[in-house]
Amino acid sequence: MNTLPKEEAARAILARNDRGGYTVPTDRLYPFQWNWDSAFVAMGFALFDVDRAYRELERLIEGQWDDGMIPHIVFHAPSDTYFPGPDVWGTRHRIPTSGITQPPVFGMALRHVHEAALATGEAAATERTRVLFQAALRSHRWWLTARDPEGLGLVSILHPWESGSDNSPAWDEALARVPTTTTTTIRRKDTGHVDASMRPRDEDYQRFIHLVDTYRDCGWDPKRQWAAAPFKVADVQMTGILARATADLMHLAETFGTDEEKVELTRMHGRLLDGLSSRWRPELSRFVNLDLISGHDVETPTQAGFIPLVALTFDDGQRSAIVAEIERWLDGMVVGVPSAPSFSPSFEPKRYWRGPVWAVINWLISDGLRLNGSADLARRIEQSTVRAIETSGFCEYFDPTTGEGLGGDTFSWTAAAYMALGR
Ligand code: 2M8
Structure with a gap:
């Protein structure tokens, strides 16, 4: 090696x-x-x-x-x-x-x-x-x-921080319903470490903390939180990762699980794959979230729409559609896959989860592409990620239009991704 x-x-x-x-x-x-x-x-x-x-x-x-x-x-x-x-x-x-x-x-x-x-x-x-x-x-x-008490086969986030993609444009509409009032005094520290223009806005933080206040008042009880949540989105990134992790546990269960646990995992897996499959939108060539408060699809384009690749086996038509869509997002970019595409009105190439490239997201997407037989595109994404890291350092994330490294530096998951994707 x-x-x-x-x-x-x-x-x-x-x-x-x-x-x-x-x-x-x-x-x-x-x-x-x-x-x-x-x-x-x-x-x-x-x-x-x-x-x-x-x-x-x-x-x-x-x-x-x-x-x-x-x-x-x-x-x-x-x-x-x-x-x-x-x-x-x-x-x-x-x-x-x-x-x-x-x-x-x-x-x-x-x-x-x-x-x-x-x-x-x-x-x-x-x-x-x-x-x-x-x-x-x-x-x-x-x-x-x-997080799926209604049995949709889709798990929901009750807070944007749960998604890992804190201020993604995917949350804009749902988050706008959350009040900006807080009982906790907000004392941001992040903007003392990195430039405020790269971070979520103050208003985002007010809503983030409103949600924390709400759930703390529920004593962190899942049922009470589910009932009280003013923000509830069934997330295809989360469900895709959970479905894939369930398949990995099924594999481990062959050695470490009881017969009942094997059956239980197989049921969980089937339920999640059904739910996930229902979120594919052929006209968009990607998967979409479901806002459980409004009952509407969230069609805003973000990287999350590709993450189900890690869990599902696509037919040829789906595979060529999703590959073409990812290629469209990469078009004109120095490094991809952007967390929002440059053709989206929400695109901000330097602001956190609203456009920049994250090495670990590329890790998931390229892993999913390989599983689905698209090794060429997987390799292209891996190589451009490795190049961006070698050029700009082990930054938290990268501007897709320039390859510039942004956010925190000496970042652990970027270091891990570099070693994994570079092999
Ligand atoms: C970011 O999220 C934290 C809150 O969890 C923050 O901004 O304060 C996100 O990028 C998240 O995905 C990541 O796990 C975390 C630590 O790297 O930072």
Whole structure:
């Protein structure tokens, strides 16, 4: 295997962001353990240090709630460089955590780490995977009961932060219904670390915190939150990742699951694939979210519309349509896939999830393209991502029109993605 020109630098970033078995996304801007960041980081570690890869997942699970939810942030150690901290969330978990979740890449990462362990002969792998498999299964049960109580086969987010794509134009209409009033005093720290023009706006933060206040007032009880939520969107990115992670757990269940668990996972998987398939829109050549408050499709184009590639097997017609649509989004860009296409009125090439390119999103899209037999486009996306990182550094994200690196630097998931996509 060839060594990448910046492999050592990538490993050094993971070492530098290590806080004792878990990795912060980057120093100061994000000083805690984030859920899906850690899952990607674990897959990066699996390439050269399987023990450390397991450790990342094990430390994340220290924050898992009794009802199965894996929180979006685990506050292992105090820091005053991020808002909102544990006092705002008020979740009263034994280790302080936030009260919402994030995309369940965990199950994908677990299979990945387990297979790396088998390949390297990591002695304790079986027992470690067994424990983490149970944690993942409990979290998938939580997803389907707490976030699809109506049995749509689609899981919903109750907060844009859950999606991982905080200020995506996909949320604009639904978020506009959320009041800007808050009982918590907002003391943003992010704009002290990076330029405010790259971050969500103040009004977004007011609505984000209004939602936190609302759910904290529900005592973080999933049923009460579901009933009270002024923001509820069935998300195809989340459902696609959950369906794929469920398939990965089905694979692990062959070794680690009981017969009942195998049946349970197969049912979950079928339900999610049915729900996901119903969101394909042939006239748009992508999948669309469903706003459960208005009952309307969310047709705003964002990267989320392609993520179901990781879970579904497309027929030839669907595959060539989605490939052509992704190619249209790449047209004229230095690096793609943009989080919103340049032809969209919402496109802002430098502002967070409203246009920039994220290496981990490209990781998912290229993985899904490969699964669906489109290796050429997958390779093109991987190579342009690796090139952008080599040119501009291990930044949080990239301007698709110039390739410029933006947001935080020395970013953990960008380092992990570099090693994974460069191979
Ligand atoms: C960003 O989100 C956090 C809130 O979770 C923030 O802006 O404060 C998103 O890019 C999210 O996807 C990511 O997990 C997190 C840490 O990298 O930062």
